[in-house]
Amino acid sequence: MKKEDLRILFLGTTSFAVxxxxxxxxxxxxxxxxxxxxxxPAGRGHKLKGSPVKxxxxxxxxxxxxxxxLRDELFLESIRAxxxxxxxxxxxxxxxxxxxxxxxxxxxNVHGSLLPRWRGAAPINHAxxxxxxxxxxSLFSLTECLDEGxxxxxxxxxxxxxxxxxxxxxxxxxxxxxxxxxxLEATVSKGSLPKGTQQLVEGEPLYAHKLTKENTRVLxxxxxxxxxxxxxxxSPIPTAWTTLIERNASTPPSVYKIFETEVVKDYNFSxxxxxxxxxxxxxxxKGHLYIATGEGALSILSLQAPGKKRLPISAFLNGxxxxxxxxxE
Numbered sequence: 618m619k620k621e622d623l624r625i626l627f628l629g630t631t632s633f634a635v636x637x638x639x640x641x642x643x644x645x646x647x648x649x650x651x652x653x654x655x656x657x658p659a660g661r662g663h664k665l666k667g668s669p670v671k672x673x674x675x676x677x678x679x680x681x682x683x684x685x686x687l688r689d690e691l692f693l694e695s696i697r698a699x700x701x702x703x704x705x706x707x708x709x710x711x712x713x714x715x716x717x718x719x720x721x722x723x724x725x726n727v728h729g730s731l732l733p734r735w736r737g738a739a740p741i742n743h744a745x746x747x748x749x750x751x752x753x754x755s756l757f758s759l760t761e762c763l764d765e766g767x768x769x770x771x772x773x774x775x776x777x778x779x780x781x782x783x784x785x786x787x788x789x790x791x792x793x794x795x796x797x798x799x800x801l802e803a804t805v806s807k808g809s810l811p812k813g814t815q816q817l818v819e820g821e822p823l824y825a826h827k828l829t830k831e832n833t834r835v836l837x838x839x840x841x842x843x844x845x846x847x848x849x850x851x852s853p854i855p856t857a858w859t860t861l862i863e864r865n866a867s868t869p870p871s872v873y874k875i876f877e878t879e880v881v882k883d884y885n886f887s888x889x890x891x892x893x894x895x896x897x898x899x900x901x902x903k904g905h906l907y908i909a910t911g912e913g914a915l916s917i918l919s920l921q922a923p924g925k926k927r928l929p930i931s932a933f934l935n936g937x938x939x940x941x942x943x944x945x946e
Contacts, residue, residue: 618808621647623801626701626720628652630668634707636790637727637797638670641705646801648679649699652709655683688713703804705797706759717759722810724759725769725800727793729786731755732768733822741786743825744776745850748842751775752785754793756800757813769813772796781849781877828855835859837895837945840912841880848878856921859896864942873945876927877919881907884914896945904931908945 625648627638641648651674659666667675667683674681680699684692693715704717704724717724730740732755737743744752753773758766772792776785803811826832828851835844835857848857853876860870884899884907886892893899893909901907906917921927922937 618805620645620805622702623647623805624649624700624702624720626650626652626696626699626704626724627670628704628706628709628712628716628724629670630654630710631708632669633729633786633790633793634709635669635673637705637707637794638673640794640797642677644798648677649701650680650682650696651677652682652684652696654710655685687716693719703810704759707793712759714761722804725756725810726759726766727797728755728757729789729793730825731771731773732757733765735823735825736765737825738827740825741789742782742828742850743823745780745782745785746847747823747850748846749776752789754789754796756793756796758810767813769811770796770800778845779849779879781852783853833857835875835945837908838911839895841910841915842913844910844915845878845880848875852876859945861939862944862946863940870946871923873923874921874927875917875919876921877917879916879918881914881916886914894944898939898944904934906930906934906939 623646625641625646627641627648627650629635629638630653638648638651651670653668653670656665656667658664671681671683682692682695686692696716697719701720703722704720705727706712706717706724707727712724728740730744731751731753735743741752751773753771755768756770757768760766772795774788774792800811833851833855835847837844851857856874856876858872858874861873862870895909895911897909899907899909899914906920908915908917918930919927920930920933922933928936
């Protein structure tokens, strides 16, 4: 099989998907069509804006499809007419069987976790939020079940205690491209997709549920380590958040975004007559902000007040000192 015989239908939305599409284009793979989400209102003017995949692909001369419904017959006819050999889906939505079965070799997905751990919508975030010490990418064949097809290949990376979503996302995009390269080269060489199996890497399958306002909020009754993991798993986007309650304030609590933290080692709580309630602002060296948690103390290193820019904590406290008696909730 020649490289040009592999007629690829690419389906994706985010910057993670863009890096894989960039690889396909730069390596002269035959991408016959690109499917992404419809344009959405964005910014203060609410002007329609295309997905990162559309913004990247718009000048490539490759047909772009943005169906509202993936089962729409006109859309299905359009991609059927492309005669795709292989579908590649990355950071998109669940595909109906009519779509993923259409390419003659089927459809593969590059997923940002070591399957079956962290199936679902936000695998990179959840790996960090859970304090995992390693994660990776998996390339697997699509089936009707969520992220449960045969795994063709994997690549893993170690996660440090300070790794955040932004840097991990970029590392995994690089690993995903390398994995896709290996699988496509093997496919061209053999004339068919390599076979794979879905086997447990460690433990039972876990699900990376969609991020919401509720599960990105800091719960101060959790341990300092758990909150630290939440913050780095959501930094720089969508960002962990909390509210500041100020004593005798006449306005509603303000929402603050937390970008970076560290666990305070061996904070001395013995000077308190009773254990401070979680969220209490603790005595700390000048230029530092320590918060009591359900277990231990947490140092906030980078914070953003409503309507302001993200700042290192020393600069934040210089410009916006927190009133005595205030606490986070």
